[in-house]
Amino acid sequence: MPISSKVGHDTERSQAIIRLVIPSLVILYIAILYFTSPTAAEWIVPVLSYIMAFLVVSLVLFIAIVRQPGVYPLRRLFGMLHDYSGITFTLIIGGKVLLPVYAILLWVTVGNGLRFGSRYLAVATGLALLTLGIVTGLTPYWREQPYVVITLVITTIIVPAYVHVLLKQTRRASEAAIAANLAKSRFLAQASHDLRQPIHSISLFTACLRDADLGAKERQMVDNIDKSLHSVSQLFRSILDIYTLDSGKVVPRLEVTPVRELLASLVQQNAEAARWAGVEVRVRPTRCCVRCDPVLLTTMLQNILSNTFKYAPGKPVLIGCRSRDGALAIEIYDQGKGIAPEHLTKVFDEFYRGQQVRDKDIEGVGLGLSIVKRLGELMSLDVRIGSRPGRGTVAIIQGLELASAQEVRPSTGHSMPVHLLRGLHVTLIEDDRNVLVATASLLEKWGCIVQTETSMPMRKVDCDLIVTDFDLNTEVSGADCIEHLRRLHGRKIPAVVITGHDVKHVQELLGNKEIPVLSKPIRPSELRSVLTALRLDMAPQASA
Structure with missing residues (x-):
């Protein structure tokens, strides 16, 4: 065989x-x-x-x-x-x-x-x-010519023998490097998961505080906590992105995506970060659709936009599209200090930060543009950075394949008012008690009726929707809990999985594309958007 x-x-x-x-x-x-x-x-x-x-x-x-x-x-x-x-x-x-x-x-x-x-x-x-x-x-x-023959025989023995020694040494070095990379990957994955838990719970608690009756000073303190959490969250996302890229787990999943919707979602997700940086994000509308992996493309744009907030605070940012060689290019312009020529060729290197005067307090470790470059290579996209010191910088993602709007799949992610979550019976499964309390408090603020569990529920309760962590530190996973509750109730209950691990890997383990998988630390607005979309899907089923 x-x-x-x-x-x-x-x-x-x-x-x-x-x-x-x-x-x-x-x-x-x-x-x-x-x-x-x-x-x-x-x-x-x-x-x-x-x-x-x-x-x-x-x-x-x-x-x-x-x-x-x-x-x-x-x-x-x-x-x-x-x-x-x-x-x-x-x-x-x-x-x-x-x-x-x-x-x-x-x-x-x-x-x-x-x-x-x-x-x-x-x-x-x-x-x-x-x-x-x-x-x-x-x-x-x-x-x-016996001496010629002897020379050839000796050469035929010595050269391969030396190559054998080199191969043996190379193999040992390769095995050591692989082992070191695996150890690094395991450490990053575990550290990322363990540290995401408290950050995730803090972000949910601060979301609850925002809805409380606070004074101006207290509200400013909550705002500062949110800002700090956002910075840490961006750092963890960068580390996890590098980990998944190094492990070769990232595979582009192409689909036709309207650029207008993708950019609108990007701006909405970064509204708070833009406000903290004093940046006005302007988008030139386009009706174009492209064939891409929307998650990976959003990550690329997110990292570029985060850089503009760091290096061009207080200045407007423009996002536009341009047709180049029969394909679409997305361009992001800022009016910051720009990048010096000696730094421009190195901006895509991992951990490289072209620091200039008074840049020492800028957050980050220099992974953002490296991730952008590597994701671009996965999708056969060309990423370029142009800059004029004192005038600003432009980041260009080009090579996006244009597609027809008729190929776009209908979306169920319609926005809904928060009050429409009132009365929604949610079974929440989470083994970390801090995260459990924080998530339950937030859901109850939105009007949900929450049944909390730290492991697989064994009794039947009213349940319209399941929110579960994937890794419950037991023999069963979140996927097992979803299957058990659906079997217990005799119907296909909508579910959401929240995880601190690689999202794509968890999606593969679930084997069900209909179950949304959200990454910790999750933004409360992202969780609310997913829940309301699922609630919207329940309405036609209930009336049928």
């Missing part, structure tokens, strides 16, 4: 391509010999005939590799035998004239080791020595 492997497929295909190229180089060498050494004509015809047959077999082998990718040891062994048989025939027929073909033998031997590993290197070395033995036994010139 073949072992499926993209890496194995790529290396084997590369080897097959080289197998087609090398004979062409040999033919060129033979052509040069033909015109410079007339005595070589006697062996040219049989060598050329063999080379043509070799090319035919190599082409068949290449087609087989392309059509059936994977690691097939027998096919690899056949390819190696094919290579060395061709080299053996060429060296025997060509004699001393084709002695330089030995370089190809050494190249093929080392290449098999570098591409397929030490085991294949050992087999290739054995076949190379066998080739030298056969050629020496059948070629008078080689028998007359």
Whole structure:
């Protein structure tokens, strides 16, 4: 049975391509010999005939590799035998004239080791020595040059042996690097999850305080807490984005998206941050639709917009769209101090911050634009930054594929007044008691009737909607709780999952795209929007 492997497929295909190229180089060498050494004509015809047959077999082998990718040891062994048989025939027929073909033998031997590993290197070395033995036994010139043969044999042993040592060291270093990356990823994931919990509960408590009857001074204090929490939340989102990108879990999910709605949602989500920074965000309307991953594109725009709040406070920001080469470009202009030329080429590097005078108090760790660049590469988008010191900066995301508005899926995310959540029976499941109390308090402020649980509910209660954490630190997950409550009530109860882990990974574990997954620390407005949208969906079902 073949072992499926993209890496194995790529290396084997590369080897097959080289197998087609090398004979062409040999033919060129033979052509040069033909015109410079007339005595070589006697062996040219049989060598050329063999080379043509070799090319035919190599082409068949290449087609087989392309059509059936994977690691097939027998096919690899056949390819190696094919290579060395061709080299053996060429060296025997060509004699001393084709002695330089030995370089190809050494190249093929080392290449098999570098591409397929030490085991294949050992087999290739054995076949190379066998080739030298056969050629020496059948070629008078080689028998007359014992020191040349000994030199070639020693070279054939020493070079692969040295390559084996290098491969072993490289493998150890690679394993150590992989282990370190896994440890870093696990640490970031766990630290992000554990630290998000208290931040999440604080943000919910402050949302409750906003609705309380507070004086101006107390309201300003709540506003300052919100501002600080927003900064920490942005930092954690950046760290989690880097973690998910490094782990290779981010896969774009393209859909047709109206740019007007995406930008309007972006501005709405950043209204508070813009107010704190004293920035007026202006958007030039557009009717264009693009085919993209709206979540990833929003993250890109979010990070760029956050930079404008940091580096251009108190100045207006303009978001516009422009048609470029048959595609759409989204451009964000600010009127800040700009970026010096020596910093402009490094702004996409991780943890790089081009600090200027009095920039030391600007928050962040320099991950935002790095994330923008990497997400752009995932969606085949070009991201550019232009700046004029003292005049401002423009960030351009270009290459967005234009699409027809008729392809847009109808959205259920209509806005609803808060009072329409009144009377909604919510079963809230959360193992962290601080988060449980904070979330329940907020839901009750909105008029919901909340039944709180710290683990899977075992009794049947009135339930219109389920809000649950995914990781409950027990043998059951939020997904298990949703399934259990739906089975207990005998109907498909709408549900929302809140998690401190990677959202896309949790969505895959849920296996149900109809269940919204929200990331901690969640904005109260985001939670309210999702709940009201689900309440809107309940109305037609209730009346049916």
